[in-house]
Amino acid sequence: xxxxxxxxxxxxxxxxxxxxxxxxxxxxxxxxxxxxxxxxxxxxxxxxxxxxxxxxxxxxxxxxxxxxxxxxxxxxxxxxxxxxxxxxxxxxxxxxxxxxxxxxxxxxxxxxxxxxxxxxxxxxxxxxxxxxxxxxxxxxxxxxxxxxxxxxxxxxxxxxxxxxxxxxxxxxxxxxxxxxxxxxxxxxxxxxxxxxxxxxxxxxxxxxxxxxxxxxx
Amino acid sequence: xxxxxxxxxxxxxxxxxxxxxxxxxxxxxxxxxxxxxxxxxxxxxxxxxxxxxxxxxxxxxxxxxxxxxxxxxxxxxxxxxxxxxxxxxxxxxxxxxxxxxxxxxxxxxxxxxxxxxxxxxxxxxxxxxxxxxxxxxxxxxxxxxxxxxxxxxxxxxxxxxxxxxxxxxxxxxxxxxxxxxxxxxxxxxxxxxxxxxxxxxxxxxxxx
Numbered sequence: 384x385x386x387x388x389x390x391x392x393x394x395x396x397x398x399x400x401x402x403x404x405x406x407x408x409x410x411x412x413x414x415x416x417x418x419x420x421x422x423x424x425x426x427x428x429x430x431x432x433x434x435x436x437x438x439x440x441x442x443x444x445x446x447x448x449x450x451x452x453x454x455x456x457x458x459x460x461x462x463x464x465x466x467x468x469x470x471x472x473x474x475x476x477x478x479x480x481x482x483x484x485x486x487x488x489x490x491x492x493x494x495x496x497x498x499x500x501x502x503x504x505x506x507x508x509x510x511x512x513x514x515x516x517x518x519x520x521x522x523x524x525x526x527x528x529x530x531x532x533x534x535x536x537x538x539x540x541x542x543x544x545x546x547x548x549x550x551x552x553x554x555x556x557x558x559x560x561x562x563x564x565x566x567x568x569x570x571x572x573x574x575x576x577x578x579x580x581x582x583x584x585x586x587x588x589x590x591x592x593x594x595x596x597x598x599x600x
Numbered sequence: 601x602x603x604x605x606x607x608x609x610x611x612x613x614x615x616x617x618x619x620x621x622x623x624x625x626x627x628x629x630x631x632x633x634x635x636x637x638x639x640x641x642x643x644x645x646x647x648x649x650x651x652x653x654x655x656x657x658x659x660x661x662x663x664x665x666x667x668x669x670x671x672x673x674x675x676x677x678x679x680x681x682x683x684x685x686x687x688x689x690x691x692x693x694x695x696x697x698x699x700x701x702x703x704x705x706x707x708x709x710x711x712x713x714x715x716x717x718x719x720x721x722x723x724x725x726x727x728x729x730x731x732x733x734x735x736x737x738x739x740x741x742x743x744x745x746x747x748x749x750x751x752x753x754x755x756x757x758x759x760x761x762x763x764x765x766x767x768x769x770x771x772x773x774x775x776x777x778x779x780x781x782x783x784x785x786x787x788x789x790x791x792x793x794x795x796x797x798x799x800x801x802x803x804x805x806x807x808x
Contacts, residue, residue, distance in 0.1 A: 389689030390672050395682035413660075417686040421658055421710025422632040447631040449623070451706060453664060453682060461602055471606040471664060471704065475627040480602075492682075494662070496708060500630035501715050 391417060395426055395453065395492060401517025407434035410513050413494070414506065422498035423507065426453065429486025436493045437484035442476075446497035450474040450484065455491030457484040508534040512547045516554070524555050542572025550585040558589060565598045602627070606636050606664065606704050612729055618645045620725045623706075624718070632716050633657070633709040636664070639698030646705055649695035652687070655719060659687045659709040661696065666703030670696040720746060720756045727763070736767035754784035762796035773797075774805045781807045 398411040411426035413419070423446065429436035436457050437450065450459070452472040459468045460483045461476060467487065468474060476482045484493055498504045511534035518527035531551050535544045549564035565586075568576045577599050580586055589595045609621040621636035623629070639646040646668055652659060661670065662684040670677045670685055673692045678699065679685065687694055696705065710716050723746035730738035743760040750756060757780035764773035777797070781788045788807040791797050800806055 388673075389692050390685060390687045392677055392679065392683065392685045394684075413684075417660070418688065419658060419660060419686055419708075420712035421714075422708075422716070424660065424708060447629060449627070449629060449632075449634060451664070453662075459603065464602075466603065468603070469605075472603060473606065473609075473623060473627075474603040475629065476602070494706075496632060496634065498631035498710075498716065502631075503713050503715050504710075 393417065398426065399514070399517075400428065401513055402520065403438070403513065404516055404520070405438075407431075408436055408438055410510075410517065411492070412510060412514060415510050415514070420504070422496060422504045423510075424494070424496045425510070427484075427493050427495060429455070429457070429484075429489075429491045431489050432486055434486045434491075435484070436486050436491050437482060437495065439481070439483035441479060441481045443479050445478050446499050447478055448476045448482075448495060448497035450476070450482075451494040451496075453492045453494050455486060455488035457491050457493055458487050459484045506537075508538060508541070508544060508547075511537075515547070515551055519551060519554060527551065527555075540571060542568045542576050545571060546576055546579065549580075550583065553585045553589060558592070561586075561589065562592075562594050562598045565595075569599060606638075609636060611638070612725055613640065614648070614725060614728055616645055616648045618648055621704075622722065622726065625722055625726065630716065630718075633707075633719060635707050637705045637707060639701075639703060642698055642701050642703075644698055645695070646698040646703060647694065647696035647707070649693060651693050652690035652709070655709075656690050656711045657709040657719075658690065658712060659694070659707060661685050661687075661694075662706045662708070664704040664706050666698065666700030668696045668698050668703050668705055670694065718746075718749065720750060720753045722746075723756060724759050727759075731763060731766075736763060736769075739763045740767070752783055754780045754787060757783070758787050758791070761791075762794065765797050765800050768799070770800055770803065773800060774803060777807060778805070 398416055401410040409428040413424045413426055427436050452468045452470050456469045459466055459474055462481050511530045515527040515530040531548050538544055545564045545568035549561050549568055552561035552564055612620040614620055619638045623634045623636055637646050663679045663681055667680045672694050723742050727739040727742040743756055746756050757776045761773045761777035
């Protein structure tokens with residue numbers, strides 16, 4: 384790593400690694416690490432052959448995205464089309480495209496960039512959430528809370544921030560803090576939050592607590 | 601088609617010797633700027649020496665394959681596959697030379713806080729092969745397409761006027777040059793010294 388005034392050099396290997404909760408893909412935050420502002424950029428790693436590199440998802444109102452295979456080889460699916468993508472493959476996913484990439488080789492890395500056409504880019508809070516939960520899973524509760532607080536500070540009125548903070552505290556075993564955040568989320572998001580919380584396994588340990596019912600009321 | 605490989609992208613050799621591999625243009629991406637660059641051979645230029653002062657862009661250059669020697673603000677850095685340089689300051693002078701025949705650099709760029717606007721240099725780069733072979737119709741067409749989207753872009757109008765002057769289309773050239781100078785008066789002085797306008801400089805309508 385090299386930091387000089389006005390520029391910085393990093394390697395993919397220097398980036399933090401945050402395994403996702405549900406899939407097998409690992410987030411390597413690029414934009415967040417560098418402070419790059421014009422649009423979203425991240426790298427994703429599939430550690431073993433068969434692991435997800437890009438989870439199966441669709442972004443209906445979301446960004447236009449481009450994926451570049453940097454290491455290994457991935458099997459991409461775009462809507463109905465599936466193809467092998469070795470190093471140097473460029474994959475364009477317009478909003479609404481169903482997309483997925485699975486590692487064919489161990490250590491496959493894909494660079495993903497995206498933004499919404501015609502809009503100035505603002506960082507999406509999911510990056511902070513992914514980092515927060517990733518750190519928590521790695522045993523770094525304080526570091527995770529720091530990332531969560533960054534997201535809360537950026538958009539304090541959005542229910543998604545408080546809701547994710549509630550999940551974070553529930554996973555960390557801090558029941559009182561989880562219920563506090565859940566009350567804030569309900570105040571900001573109402574029925575959407577109640578519906579998510581009813582079926583969210585993060586709250587399984589709290590569900591029988593009368594205070595949980597009270598928080599959702 | 602929604603996917604390709606860097607080796608299948610168009611290869612546009614620019615006068616400075618580096619090879620532009622348009623990615624954004626290939627897919628019609630509107631939300632961000634992204635291109636690849638290669639060199640004609642090891643030791644050849646792969647990223648032209650420039651600053652981003654005019655556009656105010658932040659940039660990331662990522663080495664996809666092979667090695668490249670970057671010069672950033674006068675300091676040399678050799679970068680290999682998976683390494684990237686992030687230039688936060690648009691005013692820093694940057695450029696790179698390929699150290700392998702097969703080096704590929706991916707360039708990402710945009711202006712913080714603004715919706716992405718396609719850089720006018722993309723049309724100028726895209727028209728370079730047509731200009732080189734004297735295919736004026738094609739070079740003019742590429743510029744007109746870009747101007748349909750950005751009618752008030754002085755650099756595009758100026759470049760179009762250069763091409764029309766070289767093509768002997770004096771009236772078109774003077775019209776577009778006049779419009780370019782209206783939008784950016786500094787271009788009058790540049791036109792005075794630009795050999796592309798040698799055939800037109802004595803015309804009464806040529807901007808003083």
